[in-house]
Amino acid sequence: MSKKMHIQLTVNGEAQEFLAEPRELLIHTLRERLNITGPHIGCETSHCGACTVTLNGKSVKSCTVFVAQADGAEITTIEGLGNPDKLHVLQEAFKEHHGLQCGFCTPGMITRASKLLEENPSPTEEEVRFGMAGNICRCTGYQNIVKSILAAAAEMSASKEAAE
Amino acid sequence: MKDDAGVTREQRVEALGGMGCKRKRVEDARFTQGKGNYVDDIKMPGMLFGDFVRSPYAHARIKSIDTSAALALDGVVAVLTADDLRPLGLHWMPTLAGDKQMVLADGKVLFQGQEVAYVVAKDRYIAADAVELIDVDYEELPVIVDPFESMKSDTVLREDLVAEDGSLPDGAHGPRKHHNHIFTWEVGEKEATSQVIDSAQVVAEETMYYHRTHPCPLETCGCVASMDKVNGKLTLYGTFQAPHAIRTVVSLISGIEEHNIRVISPDIGGGFGNKVGAYPGYVCSVVASIVTGVPVKWVEDRMENLMTTAFARDYWMKGKISATPEGKITGLWCEVTADHGGFDACADPTKFPAGFMNICTGSYDIPTAYLAVDGVYTNKAPGGVSYRCSFRVTEAVYFIERMIEVLAIEMNMDAAELRRINFIKKEQFPYQSALGWEYDSGDYHTAWDKALKAVDYEGLRTEQAQRVEDFKTGKTRKLMGVGLSFFTEIVGAGPVKNCDILGLGMFDSCEIRIHPTGSAIARLGTISQGQGHATTFAQILASEIGLPADSITIEEGDTDTAPYGLGTYGSRSTPVAGAATAMAGRKIRAKAQMIAAYLLEVHDDDVEFDVDRFVVKGAPEKFKTMKEIAFAAYNQAIPGIEPGLEAVSYYDPPNMTYPFGAYICVMDIDVDTGEVDIRRFYALDDCGTRINPMIIEGQVHGGLTEALAVALGQEIAYDDMGNVKTGTLMDFFLPTAWEVPNYETDHTVTPSPHHPIGAKGVGESPHVGGVPCFSNAVNDAFRAFGLRHTHMPHDHWRIWKTANKLGLHG
Numbered sequence: 001m002s003k004k005m006h007i008q009l010t011v012n013g014e015a016q017e018f019l020a021e022p023r024e025l026l027i028h029t030l031r032e033r034l035n036i037t038g039p040h041i042g043c044e045t046s047h048c049g050a051c052t053v054t055l056n057g058k059s060v061k062s063c064t065v066f067v068a069q070a071d072g073a074e075i076t077t078i079e080g081l082g083n084p085d086k087l088h089v090l091q092e093a094f095k096e097h098h099g100l101q102c103g104f105c106t107p108g109m110i111t112r113a114s115k116l117l118e119e120n121p122s123p124t125e126e127e128v129r130f131g132m133a134g135n136i137c138r139c140t141g142y143q144n145i146v147k148s149i150l151a152a153a154a155e156m157s158a159s160k161e162a163a164e
Numbered sequence: 165m166k167d168d169a170g171v172t173r174e175q176r177v178e179a180l181g182g183m184g185c186k187r188k189r190v191e192d193a194r195f196t197q198g199k200g201n202y203v204d205d206i207k208m209p210g211m212l213f214g215d216f217v218r219s220p221y222a223h224a225r226i227k228s229i230d231t232s233a234a235l236a237l238d239g240v241v242a243v244l245t246a247d248d249l250r251p252l253g254l255h256w257m258p259t260l261a262g263d264k265q266m267v268l269a270d271g272k273v274l275f276q277g278q279e280v281a282y283v284v285a286k287d288r289y290i291a292a293d294a295v296e297l298i299d300v301d302y303e304e305l306p307v308i309v310d311p312f313e314s315m316k317s318d319t320v321l322r323e324d325l326v327a328e329d330g331s332l333p334d335g336a337h338g339p340r341k342h343h344n345h346i347f348t349w350e351v352g353e354k355e356a357t358s359q360v361i362d363s364a365q366v367v368a369e370e371t372m373y374y375h376r377t378h379p380c381p382l383e384t385c386g387c388v389a390s391m392d393k394v395n396g397k398l399t400l401y402g403t404f405q406a407p408h409a410i411r412t413v414v415s416l417i418s419g420i421e422e423h424n425i426r427v428i429s430p431d432i433g434g435g436f437g438n439k440v441g442a443y444p445g446y447v448c449s450v451v452a453s454i455v456t457g458v459p460v461k462w463v464e465d466r467m468e469n470l471m472t473t474a475f476a477r478d479y480w481m482k483g484k485i486s487a488t489p490e491g492k493i494t495g496l497w498c499e500v501t502a503d504h505g506g507f508d509a510c511a512d513p514t515k516f517p518a519g520f521m522n523i524c525t526g527s528y529d530i531p532t533a534y535l536a537v538d539g540v541y542t543n544k545a546p547g548g549v550s551y552r553c554s555f556r557v558t559e560a561v562y563f564i565e566r567m568i569e570v571l572a573i574e575m576n577m578d579a580a581e582l583r584r585i586n587f588i589k590k591e592q593f594p595y596q597s598a599l600g601w602e603y604d605s606g607d608y609h610t611a612w613d614k615a616l617k618a619v620d621y622e623g624l625r626t627e628q629a630q631r632v633e634d635f636k637t638g639k640t641r642k643l644m645g646v647g648l649s650f651f652t653e654i655v656g657a658g659p660v661k662n663c664d665i666l667g668l669g670m671f672d673s674c675e676i677r678i679h680p681t682g683s684a685i686a687r688l689g690t691i692s693q694g695q696g697h698a699t700t701f702a703q704i705l706a707s708e709i710g711l712p713a714d715s716i717t718i719e720e721g722d723t724d725t726a727p728y729g730l731g732t733y734g735s736r737s738t739p740v741a742g743a744a745t746a747m748a749g750r751k752i753r754a755k756a757q758m759i760a761a762y763l764l765e766v767h768d769d770d771v772e773f774d775v776d777r778f779v780v781k782g783a784p785e786k787f788k789t790m791k792e793i794a795f796a797a798y799n800q801a802i803p804g805i806e807p808g809l810e811a812v813s814y815y816d817p818p819n820m821t822y823p824f825g826a827y828i829c830v831m832d833i834d835v836d837t838g839e840v841d842i843r844r845f846y847a848l849d850d851c852g853t854r855i856n857p858m859i860i861e862g863q864v865h866g867g868l869t870e871a872l873a874v875a876l877g878q879e880i881a882y883d884d885m886g887n888v889k890t891g892t893l894m895d896f897f898l899p900t901a902w903e904v905p906n907y908e909t910d911h912t913v914t915p916s917p918h919h920p921i922g923a924k925g926v927g928e929s930p931h932v933g934g935v936p937c938f939s940n941a942v943n944d945a946f947r948a949f950g951l952r953h954t955h956m957p958h959d960h961w962r963i964w965k966t967a968n969k970l971g972l973h974g
């Protein structure tokens with residue numbers, strides 16, 4: 001066991017401060033230390049994307065980040081995207097278009113998709129498929145996930161136009 | 165027609181959200197907000213973590229295990245080895261296939277990754293550190309990874325199955341031919357079939373390997389065991405596709421009475437067969453919790469999941485098919501050598517050691533057939549589950565759909581036409597197959613014609629012929645494959661008279677309670693792993709009892725509250741539990757009818773059910789809604805009728821159901837890189853009555869994608885030393901959004917005549933029909949260049965090699 005480090009994080013807008021072994025993986029920090037269990041573990045080798053969070057403005061697989069590397073970071077997880085009174089457009093779209101089945105990949109999918117749509121607000125189907133290729137789903141065959149994301153993109157630009 | 169409130173009958177039907185509508189899923193609110201509750205999300209006070217020391221060798225004797233350094237590590241609470249489990253009789257456990265399996269290595273190991281010792285520590289990091297500190301002294305033994313070698317080898321894999329005098333006691337499925345042999349299972353007419361084939365004018369033969377793969381749900385397997393020593397109750401949360409069966413097994417092997425065990429399957433992150441069986445991790449966690457008196461969590465990592473929990477397939481299939489010169493099939497012969505690994509842990513009904521492999525006559529009217537399956541031990545992981553299919557049906561359908569193609573090549577015939585002239589005809593149902601099944605219903609010709617028309621089959625063949633010409637003249641380096649498949653599934657196991665697992669009949673159940681204000685809760689013996697049971701079972705009930713689906717809660721997975729059932733796998737939820745739900749609903753309705761008659765002051769026979777109410781026959785303005793009836797059931801003393809409105813049904817299905825479908829895949833193959841581009845995939849499914857078209861479509865997309873994976877690259881591969889070569893998601897192919905096409909879905913509806921609502925089940929059909937369809941497309945692309953058959957998985961490298969062997973690289 002190595003010496004503990006003093007870590008500060010902002011997760012979903014809330015400041016967090018604690019001592020942790022530097023080897024602690026960020027996904028375990030979130031899930032076990034902070035009880036944020038939306039991000040899941042599907043592989044721990046950066047392949048499946050179930051653990052995807054937004055870290056300092058980038059989509060990151062939190063299973064392969066040491067908490068020590070994340071010191072000082074701003075993190076958003078699925079829990080920070082919407083709330084029961086006001087769901088994120090993507091959360092609505094996934095429900096509407098049957099973009100999930102077992103739900104295990106869903107938090108990572110939606111978190112990644114939210115970033116994708118920030119980077120590219122009106123993607124083509126091909127861009128969605130490419131931009132989501134780091135997130136594996138074993139249940140849906142992706143067709144309805146892609147549909148959900150494209151629908152959310154349309155919805156978001158429509159409401160942006162309406163606001164302008 | 166309008167009732168007094170100005171609401172039409174159609175509006176009343178719509179308000180129910182019953183069968184046939186695209187109801188949105190009630191599960192999704194929590195899943196999209198990250199509020200699912202999966203096993204690894206469960207936290208209990210004082211909870212410890214378990215982790216395994218696993219064998220690096222595929223076959224070795226264990227000379228010693230030194231746990232002292234691990235036990236000395238701060239935070240380590242206990243280390244279990246087989247010696248600790250022996251006094252409890254738990255160092256071995258029964259498998260679902262009538263064999264037994266080591267929980268922790270008892271003197272030897274039989275596959276790489278086998279469980280050797282179990283560490284219990286304060287957190288998962290300390291547990292992982294402790295695993296590293298345990299010193300196991302192994303003596304390597306000869307490794308066998310090939311089932312044919314195994315049947316010839318002097319090396320004995322399972323000394324425990326050889327008597328002291330060297331003789332071989334019978335196994336769970338009869339006599340054994342060799343010390344590494346598990347069983348022989350024969351179905352059909354051996355003599356007659358061989359006579360038919362020997363004397364036939366046309367015979368095609370082929371040997372095909374259906375490679376080993378793995379269901380690999382996104383969530384791995386795991387559990388939390390919590391023994392409460394004060395009241396003597398054990399609670400076990402886990403990734404269980406069959407929670408009640410797990411409770412019975414835990415009771416049988418631990419001696420804890422069944423009422424003192426509560427098994428809970430929380431949300432499950434996909435199963436696909438992987439979560440049917442019982443694994444050493446569950447047993448060790450239970451023991452560790454009993455020993456320590458605190459909850460113990462065990463969750464495997466991805467590598468452990470792929471290397472040690474139940475694999476699928478691994479069948480060598482040798483076939484012969486005979487036909488008349490016109491193409492009418494006269495006989496089918498199938499010999500299988502099944503590699504089961506170190507223990508026989510297949511998940512099949514007891515009387516079917518190779519599952520429903522005897523559905524291998526497919527959708528065709530084949531008068532004579534014979535099937536023999538030999539199960540064999542090797543130094544590979546145990547398992548043999550049905551990966552998104554009913555028991556071994558994927559293997560069977562792959563076999564027949566490849567044999568048809570090979571026969572078409574042999575006869576120089578069009579494979580679509582060959583299928584058509586051999587289909588079982590609509591008027592032949594119920595159809596008795598040569599290998600013992602009674603197909604319930606089907607209309608294959610209609611489905612096939614619809615599919616061929618939808619894709620312009622003639623046009624595709626013309627285009628393909630042109631492509632071959634262009635290839636030959638150097639205008640293109642891409643070939644075109646048209647993959648066909650017509651499958652018949654057999655699901656909904658099954659009738660208790662011939663289907664049981666560990667002696668438990670394969671019925672299923674539903675219990676309904678109607679609340680006074682007209683809402684309800686229904687509990688079932690099944691468990692959803694993404695199929696959306698909370699949505700669809702409520703739809704069945706809404707139509708049956710006339711209360712809105714939105715007012716019906718569906719609960720599954722808690723053995724303390726749910727009625728006994730055999731769980732969810734083999735597409736059995738809709739055929740069996742769905743039927744139980746309808747039948748329980750009808751019991752509710754029968755009582756409601758009496759209450760309605762009393763309230764309306766008429767005879768029971770003078771009221772009839774209409775959508776959401778009982779009306780007086782011939783006087784529709786006189787009615788009582790189900791809501792009113794529910795209230796009356798609780799607040800009025802009705803002569804001769806007990807208060808309350810509840811029902812339970814245990815449904816023993818009279819037969820299996822036989823969903824079917826027609827799939828067509830069009831792909832381009834780059835001869836120089838081996839890459840495939842799926843241009844089009846058309847899937848027509850007939851699953852009988854359709855409960856929720858949106859969910860059916862989602863199931864089809866998912867099943868096809870898993871089929872694509874298996875056909876085009878996914879495998880559990882071993883080297884000669886028994887090392888697993890595909891133990892991470894780096895090597896084990898799971899397609900991403902980038903590799904997967906859009907699918908076109910379609911349907912016909914042929915209800916099951918014996919199912920209360922005519923539904924047949926659909927979750928697995930696309931996998932069963934999809935694998936041969938993708939594989940046939942690859943094979944078909946090379947047909948013009950003399951290819952008869954090439955084994956799956958068709959990854960780029962293997963396709964390149966096929967092209968190379970055919971001399972297509974110049």
Ligand code: FES
Nearest residue numbers: 042043044049063
């Ligand atoms: S768990 Fe992080 S990518 Fe799979």
Ligand code: FES
Nearest residue numbers: 101105137138139
């Ligand atoms: S919904 Fe199950 S893995 Fe995506």
